[in-house]
Ligand code: NAP
């Protein structure tokens with residue numbers, strides 16, 4: 118005993134006892150990625166200069182540095198892409214044996230796995246998301262979607278027994294910036310598996326992983342024109358939507374643009390699926406495993422800086438455990454590491470664009486003005502780039518904008534409830550209906566809640582879990598149609614009687 122005390126004293130003199138654990142920088146190398154100075158449009162298996170002659174610069178939102186010059190496709194460019202897709206559909210892709218289509222999809226999946234580190238770096242550089250997420254979530258899931266739908270390509274008659282499924286033709290696909298490669302995989306994999314060809318428009322701010330995907334398509338030796346990528350802003354998307362020779366539009370993005378697309382397509386006979394916004398309720402009952410639930414809350418709202426359509430942005434806590442949950446939550450928030458997306462220890466990366474940062478800022482200001490109480494952990498932000506400190510609001514009324522509108526940022530609004538019925542009523546009090554979370558020990562309660570929640574996906578004792586075999590999609594203003602699973606094939610096949 119005495120000896121131990123002496124030893125402690127001796128060591129105390131020799132070296133200061135550390136009081137805080139500092140992380141050493143752990144940057145992922147960007148050497149693995151090579152960007153061209155400028156990119157054309159990927160049409161018919163080649164990169165073509167845009168007929169529009171317009172270009173813009175895509176940047177790294179964490180450093181506000183330019184990465185490459187991107188083509189802004191105009192009407193004539195979209196027309197060329199649709200023609201290439203039509204020709205590939207009629208002459209090549211729809212003629213292939215389904216098992217041959219499957220081979221190509223398996224190849225794409227394997228190449229994505231082989232090149233996953235490179236893609237993860239591109240995704241984090243161009244989008245701002247932490248490398249830990251692009252490496253461990255976006256890339257494995259994107260490959261998994263191709264693997265999954267490759268499996269269906271020659272089994273469509275089992276997916277739709279006695280209904281003679283046939284491809285529908287050329288699909289126009291428009292995706293957002295929050296999961297650029299993953300959304301591409303969600304769109305392209307089922308379309309190709311069912312025998313269609315595609316023209317895809319990535320979001321204006323995150324075109325690079327889609328352009329790199331053209332190289333995967335080349336490597337997999339897909340027939341030219343099966344996958345075409347047209348870059349540009351909303352105008353390019355609008356051209357694709359109104360092109361007369363597109364058979365189906367698949368859109369993921371905001372409710373506002375989704376409604377505009379639906380108006381354009383009304384009466385045209387074109388098929389449409391919409392995956393839109395959300396304002397999900399994450400509901401914590403007093404019998405929930407609280408530490409696990411706090412991890413679920415954190416993952417629900419701070420994953421991908423809250424740029425997640427199914428983010429658990431409204432937290433409902435049973436009144437009896439309110440104080441405990443909030444204090445645990447705040448303590449956990451202090452440990453979140455905000456900063457360089459390429460650092461492997463980063464939990465929260467950069468906001469995708471200046472425009473999105475401004476939107477988050479103005480909604481947070483509205484929360485303060487309306488009387489909610491704001492908490493942000495102490496946090497040193499990098500000097501350049503677009504950043505927002507993880508934020509939680511308490512004292513929130515249901516009528517506040519921060520409880521009603523989608524913020525699409527790292528901002529959580531906390532409300533309370535006393536009974537399961539009250540939780541349901543409040544949770545469903547939104548124009549959206551994409552997802553929800555329930556935390557409780559009771560299986561029967563989980564099932565009862567899931568049945569009453571108007572949401573396409575309900576997670577129980579977990580959050581933000583995805584699997585290519587599981588359908589995903591919304592109710593109400595969150596859209597219609599499902600992606601993932603056998604359901605995800607439906608929008609891309611014509612069945613007997615159609
Ligand atoms: P957005 O403005 O609706 O954009 C989505 C895509 O549509 C982008 O490629 C966009 O191009 C394009 N676009 C814009 N205007 C268009 C028009 N008039 N016609 C055709 N296309 C047009 O949404 P965002 O701001 O990129 O993404 C955030 C929103 O997407 C959030 O509301 C979020 O909830 C929703 N979202 C939903 C899901 C889901 O699965 N349900 C998934 C992710 C995101 P630009 O890039 O040039 O704007």
Ligand code: MG
Pocket residue numbers: none
């Ligand atoms: Mg937009």
